[in-house]
Amino acid sequence: MGKTSKRYTDEYKNTIVELFNRGKTYSELNSEYGIPKTTMRQWVLKNKNKKDGTEAKEQNIKGILKKNVMLQEENEILKKALSIFAKEK
Structure with a gap:
């Protein structure tokens, strides 16, 4: 018969x-819940990869927002300069 998962x-x-992130070991979790250690390791790695991707996205968004503020300030400076040079003619 086939093995059921x-x-x-x-x-x-x-x-x-x-629970693992709070300090429980794979052995402790295995004895309490009966889940194979390899299965738990896969879950932990998958969760870590999700978090790493989220953090990278958040930092990317922060960088984009900073650049946006800088570009808006530069745009305001250029508008003021344009109005000064337009008056001189």
Whole structure:
């Protein structure tokens, strides 16, 4: 007969990952919940990759916002300069 695999909900996976992040070891979690260590490692790595991508996106957004503010200031300076030079004619 074929081997059947258990299906875990995302909420359950996130709970296990959170417990690991708070200091529980894979061995402790395995003995308490009966989840294979390799499965938990995959969940933790997947969660870490998600966070890394999110942080990179947040930093990218912050950089874009800073550049936007700088460009708006430069635009205002150019508008003022244009109005000064337009009056001189």
